[in-house]
Every structure is written in C-alpha cells, then in structure tokens.
Amino acid sequence: LVLAASAMASADPLPSWDDSAAKQSIIAFVDAVTTLGEDYVVPEERIAVFDNDGTLWCEQPIYFQFIFAIDRVKALAPEHPDWKDRQPFAALLADDMKGLLASGEKGLGEIMAATHAGSTTEAFAATVSDWLSTARHPRFNRPYTDLAYQPMLELLAYLRANDFKTFIVSGGGVEFMRGFAEHTYGIPPEQVVGSSGATKFQLGPDGKPEIVKEAKVEFVDDGPGKPVGINRFIGRRPIFAFGNSDGDQQMLEWTAAGDGRRFVGLVHHTDGVREYAYDRTSPIGKLDKALDEANTRDWTVVDMKVDWRKIFPFD
Amino acid sequence: LVLAASAMASADPLPSWDDSAAKQSIIAFVDAVTTLGEDYVVPEERIAVFDNDGTLWCEQPIYFQFIFAIDRVKALAPEHPDWKDRQPFAALLADDMKGLLASGEKGLGEIMAATHAGSTTEAFAATVSDWLSTARHPRFNRPYTDLAYQPMLELLAYLRANDFKTFIVSGGGVEFMRGFAEHTYGIPPEQVVGSSGATKFQLGPDGKPEIVKEAKVEFVDDGPGKPVGINRFIGRRPIFAFGNSDGDQQMLEWTAAGDGRRFVGLVHHTDGVREYAYDRTSPIGKLDKALDEANTRDWTVVDMKVDWRKIFPFD
Ligand SMILES: [Ca+2]
Ligand SMILES: [Ca+2]
Structure with a gap:
C-alpha cells in the first residue's frame, strides 16, 4: 500500500x-x-x-447546446405545424443556417424558449440525457x-x-x-x-x-x-x-x-x-x-x- | 489509533x-x-x-440580521443627518420599535438597502465580521x-x-x-x-x-x-x-x-x-x-x- x-x-x-x-x-x-x-x-x-x-x-x-436545441425543434415540430411557416423555425427545419442566423438574437431566444422552457426540471434532465446518449458530432461522429x-x-x-x-x-x-x-x-x-x-x-x-x-x-x-x-x-x-x-x-x-x-x-x-x-x-x-x-x-x-x-x- | x-x-x-x-x-x-x-x-x-x-x-x-441592520443604521447615522427627520430611520434611531414596524415592508426595504447595498462585497463581509465579533444578544449577552x-x-x-x-x-x-x-x-x-x-x-x-x-x-x-x-x-x-x-x-x-x-x-x-x-x-x-x-x-x-x-x- x-x-x-x-x-x-x-x-x-x-x-x-x-x-x-x-x-x-x-x-x-x-x-x-x-x-x-x-x-x-x-x-x-x-x-x-x-x-x-x-x-x-x-x-x-457551433455550441453543442445549440445543436441540442436544433435537434429538439426538429423532434417537436410535428406537435407545432405552424413552425413550417414561422421564422426562425422555418429556416431551422429547412436546414437553412444562413436564414436561421439572420433571425439574430431574437430568433435564438425563441428557439431556446421553445426547447428549454415549459417542462419540469426532471423532464428536461431526461431529455438532455437522451440526447447526449444518441446524438453524434458531425465531424467526429461520436457522442458529444x-x-x-x-x-x-x-x-x-x-x-x-x-x-x-x-x-x-x-x-x-x-x-x-x-x-x-x-x-x-x-x-x-x-x-x-x-x-x-x-x-x-x-x-x-x-x-x-x-x-x-x-x-x-x-x-x-x-x-x-x-x-x-x-x-x-x-x-x-x-x-x-x-x-x-x-x-x-x-x-x-x-x-x-x-x-x-x-x-x-x-x-x-x-x-x-x-x-x-x-x-x-x-x-x-x-x-x-x-x-x-x-x-x-x-x-x-x-x-x-x-x-x-x-x-x-x-x- | x-x-x-x-x-x-x-x-x-x-x-x-x-x-x-x-x-x-x-x-x-x-x-x-x-x-x-x-x-x-x-x-x-x-x-x-x-x-x-x-x-x-x-x-x-427578532432575526439577527435585522439587529445587524439596526446597528448599522445607528453606526452610519452621523454620515446621514437627514435620517433624524426621515422615516423609517427616525423611528429606528429613537428606538421606537412601534414606529419602525409601522413603516412596514417598504420601511424594512429602505433599511436593508441603506445597510446592505452600496459597498463592495469584500467591504460588506468585513462589516459583518466586525459586527459578529462585537455585538451581543440582548437576553443572553453573548455573541450571536x-x-x-x-x-x-x-x-x-x-x-x-x-x-x-x-x-x-x-x-x-x-x-x-x-x-x-x-x-x-x-x-x-x-x-x-x-x-x-x-x-x-x-x-x-x-x-x-x-x-x-x-x-x-x-x-x-x-x-x-x-x-x-x-x-x-x-x-x-x-x-x-x-x-x-x-x-x-x-x-x-x-x-x-x-x-x-x-x-x-x-x-x-x-x-x-x-x-x-x-x-x-x-x-x-x-x-x-x-x-x-x-x-x-x-x-x-x-x-x-x-x-x-x-x-x-x-x-
Ligand atoms: Ca468558452
Ligand atoms: Ca426559520
């Protein structure tokens, strides 16, 4: 010892x-x-x-938490049919990064609110945990x-x-x-x-x-x-x-x-x-x-x- | 051992x-x-x-932090001659507890602001430390x-x-x-x-x-x-x-x-x-x-x- x-x-x-x-x-x-x-x-x-x-x-x-938010918008989109025609969601769903960034701070705030608010803290923690175990980095193809x-x-x-x-x-x-x-x-x-x-x-x-x-x-x-x-x-x-x-x-x-x-x-x-x-x-x-x-x-x-x-x- | x-x-x-x-x-x-x-x-x-x-x-x-605030008002009073004629400070300085309590939440807020704000965090910590080492509880006559x-x-x-x-x-x-x-x-x-x-x-x-x-x-x-x-x-x-x-x-x-x-x-x-x-x-x-x-x-x-x-x- x-x-x-x-x-x-x-x-x-x-x-x-x-x-x-x-x-x-x-x-x-x-x-x-x-x-x-x-x-x-x-x-x-x-x-x-x-x-x-x-x-x-x-x-x-781009910050991994922002990728999480993008993935969440895509996952939640079926429950929000209006997002197809509403910025910044429409740009995001069309993978139009330029359009998404054009929505600026305000657009980013809307995406964060739509994906980070409204649930209980425990449900949110479970969502983060699920994402971390399944999502892969675009270049390294590994969990974040x-x-x-x-x-x-x-x-x-x-x-x-x-x-x-x-x-x-x-x-x-x-x-x-x-x-x-x-x-x-x-x-x-x-x-x-x-x-x-x-x-x-x-x-x-x-x-x-x-x-x-x-x-x-x-x-x-x-x-x-x-x-x-x-x-x-x-x-x-x-x-x-x-x-x-x-x-x-x-x-x-x-x-x-x-x-x-x-x-x-x-x-x-x-x-x-x-x-x-x-x-x-x-x-x-x-x-x-x-x-x-x-x-x-x-x-x-x-x-x-x-x-x-x-x-x-x-x- | x-x-x-x-x-x-x-x-x-x-x-x-x-x-x-x-x-x-x-x-x-x-x-x-x-x-x-x-x-x-x-x-x-x-x-x-x-x-x-x-x-x-x-x-x-009463909450010890409130006694701290009262003591601070008294210590700071010489720098604030207007407090003699201004509630809730006047009541506090005259040891008029009834008048002090009559000033309600608003009065309490003014006392907390006057005694807890405006200094650096380090200066405030030193003030708290000084008070704790010198102040005595009214009934037990001991440090709080x-x-x-x-x-x-x-x-x-x-x-x-x-x-x-x-x-x-x-x-x-x-x-x-x-x-x-x-x-x-x-x-x-x-x-x-x-x-x-x-x-x-x-x-x-x-x-x-x-x-x-x-x-x-x-x-x-x-x-x-x-x-x-x-x-x-x-x-x-x-x-x-x-x-x-x-x-x-x-x-x-x-x-x-x-x-x-x-x-x-x-x-x-x-x-x-x-x-x-x-x-x-x-x-x-x-x-x-x-x-x-x-x-x-x-x-x-x-x-x-x-x-x-x-x-x-x-x-
Ligand atoms: Ca950094
Ligand atoms: Ca308590």
Whole structure:
C-alpha cells in the first residue's frame, strides 16, 4: 500500500501535456499553494473555476447546446405545424443556417424558449440525457461527451487530488451542463454555475410538487456575469481560473486580482488538424482582447497544437 | 489509533439529543441510507438542507440580521443627518420599535438597502465580521454565533461523518450568512443558499476589479423560493431537510416528494425557559400550516423542551 501510494505520487499527473512552459506553470502553482510557505493556501480556499465550451470540451462547429436545441425543434415540430411557416423555425427545419442566423438574437431566444422552457426540471434532465446518449458530432461522429479534452480531464483530477474544489463557470445553460458534468468531468451539479432561465415551484396535476422551467431568462453567466456568478454561487474568489475566450476575461481578471499567488490560464485553439483553429475573428469562442491581456500579464496561454500531446481521450 | 477510531464509532454521535423518537428517527434514517440495501443512497446524492434562523440558531427576539441592520443604521447615522427627520430611520434611531414596524415592508426595504447595498462585497463581509465579533444578544449577552443550537451542530457533524453534504437554504441574506456559516457550522460559503441582492462587476477607482452590492433584490429564498433555490444552486433534490416555520413548507414538501427514503424534520420552539416558546401566531418564525402537515405525515417534529438535553453549547 505504501509502495503503491508512492508510485502514484511520482507518476506524471498530466501525461497528455507536453513538458513545456504551460505544464510547468501549472505544476509550479499547485506545488506552491499546497506546500507550507509564503504561497500556501488552506484547502477550503483552493477554488478552481473552468469555463466549459472551448475550455473543457469542444465548441465547434457551433455550441453543442445549440445543436441540442436544433435537434429538439426538429423532434417537436410535428406537435407545432405552424413552425413550417414561422421564422426562425422555418429556416431551422429547412436546414437553412444562413436564414436561421439572420433571425439574430431574437430568433435564438425563441428557439431556446421553445426547447428549454415549459417542462419540469426532471423532464428536461431526461431529455438532455437522451440526447447526449444518441446524438453524434458531425465531424467526429461520436457522442458529444467524448469531445472533452483529455489534458483538461487530467488537470481536473490533478487539482482535486491536491484538495482543490473544481467548478464550472460557463455561459452555457446550467441544467444542460448538469446533465453530463458529473459523469464526464467528475464535477457534481452543485459545482456547476451557468446561465439559467427562471423556474417556478407548483403542485403538478397529480398533486405532487414540481419545478417548471419558464421562458424568462434569469441570469447570463458570461463576461462580467462570470465574476457575479462566482460571487453568487461560490461566495469566494477562486485562486485558479481557466477560460478560452473574451467572455472569460472578467472572470480571469477577478481571479488574478486576489491577494496571494494565482493561476490564470487560456486555451488557445491552434490545431486545425486534430481539432479547430480559431481566435480573434471567430463567431464562436472569439479570443481577442483576453489574448492581448494574457500576453501583457503572467497568464498561461495553452497552445493546443504544441502543448497538448492528446486532445481527445480517443486520440 | 485503531482503538481510538473504534471508540469514536461507538460513541453517541448526538449526545445533546434525548433518546426519544426524534433522535431515533434521525439515526434510523442515516443507518438506512448508508447501509447497502433497498434504502441505500450513493454518497453524491446525500444532500441535506437546513433552514438557518430558528433551525440552526436562535431567531428571537427578532432575526439577527435585522439587529445587524439596526446597528448599522445607528453606526452610519452621523454620515446621514437627514435620517433624524426621515422615516423609517427616525423611528429606528429613537428606538421606537412601534414606529419602525409601522413603516412596514417598504420601511424594512429602505433599511436593508441603506445597510446592505452600496459597498463592495469584500467591504460588506468585513462589516459583518466586525459586527459578529462585537455585538451581543440582548437576553443572553453573548455573541450571536454562540446561539447556534448544540444538537444541530452535532447533527451536522453526524451527517457529514456519514458522507452527507450539508447546505443552508435560508431566507436570510446569503452574504450575511456566509460571514459565519463556515466557522460556526462547518458549512462553506459555496454551500450556503439564501436571499440576495443584485451585484455588479466593475473596475474600482484604483483600476482593480470589484463586485458592488446594489439596492435591488435579486432572489427571495423563502416559501416556494426554497425549492427554486435548491434547484438553482444545488441542482439535485435533497434526501434530508430540516426547517422550523411555514417558510420551509415547500422545501420540506419538495424533499419528501422524491423517490426513496427521505427525512423531513421541523424544530418546534417549545422551551420558554431555556430559549423561547412560539409557533402558530408568532410574527417571527410562524409555524402553523407546516405543523399541521407534519402531523398528518411521517415528518419528525422536534419538541425542543423534551428532545434536546442542551440547547446552546454554553448550557
Ligand atoms: Ca468558452
Ligand atoms: Ca426559520
């Protein structure tokens, strides 16, 4: 037993990371805050936050939750014959992506409301679970949950082994993410912070209490909403934060501005062969201002092509 | 070491509880859900929720957070000379409780806004911490955090020793409760769900990011708001819930309605000598409909006078 424990301690906790500066900066940080000394942080304060889309799993060709919504519109269409002649549903049902995008924020809101509201929280969770087990990514032809990044799975486990509490802080819908975060990342529902719609408690037709999802947006956990969400849901400032886009900038700034040693990281999507290459002009996961800020500060920028030996568990 | 562990395991985990039905029902429940068999629950699903005021600590003669607000108005009064002539502040400053209560919800809202908004979250936390270390309860002449209930401290520790995750779900202000929950109850900030005001992320005068508390109410975690708050912050249904008033009824119903074995408890304040005796007609902690419901169902009602050998740690 002692031998086994010692063998585990000396094994590389991040085997999918190249032995480059990014990996070194992570390990140096974890060593510093877990070793008694000037940078030591008590376990209760070891809060680590991760963006989800583009940081923990893939977000191309479009956010997976949006693909879920598209699939839901198609599945629900027989019950809504009027959708054939009504935008943005008509464009969506005709696979007219250009027409769909032309409907803008308002159209997107209608699709989200039509597919994410009106059911009980339990029915919605079952729908998400069904979709995750059957839907396949258009390029990789695998379940979406297979597209979690192997180096980040190792990083989450490494942090937890060092008594960090790992949280998701994402612009994605909280109830969508809770449908896979525990199984895929080992992050339980109560450690998932995300955007949310309003909900209502009521007695159902059978007299049993239920919580129903409403069409009203309650909280947008993006940009300046991320530190606000961290304060609301976690109630203390993280010492470790990882993101991949300008929507994470304020969360990274909030983390960096705390007293004592901090780790701030950005995933830079540079590998068009194994994954996707995009940054400053991408409509999904735009990384521009936050990349400039990272370059002028001591933030760690992960170059996926160089720093990650493996991208997906199946690589 | 083995002897010490075995001695601890056989020691009574709830020594301040009389050996009556209430205690038996708690132990029977914990044994059932932690023993492999038909009632077994995996550790991740062992979610226990507790109301705070009147359930984990005393709430008389008035909610402690309201006493905090009164003390804050008095401390801030020199900076607000107009308060002398403006209700509800004038009544409060003249110790005119009747006049203060006459200002109703609107007056209470003004006091909460004047004392809970406008500062950064960090400055507010420091104010709460200062107050908790200096203020004294009018009857017991002790710090308010001394007025946590000893039997409930034992219950929280007992549940955690059995791999439950313990949460507060309270109508109290979340940032006020986070000021003492970790130290007093062993419940970390990220496991405190409460009412909240809106907050805003901004760059402060020194260019450093800060989160500022606004005067707008964001969420009221009371009544039907409690199951909504549980869904929002915890994301799964508790298997164990404890409250003390009608404001807990929906949380208890939501817990009770889940599949499998559940524990639902109510603290009934029956001891006017050691604490306070109140229920159906009390303006603070009114327990009426929930008591009726408890009596028609298999909920556990704790009779404080009979079931608790000790009420406070100092008894
Ligand atoms: Ca992202
Ligand atoms: Ca209460």
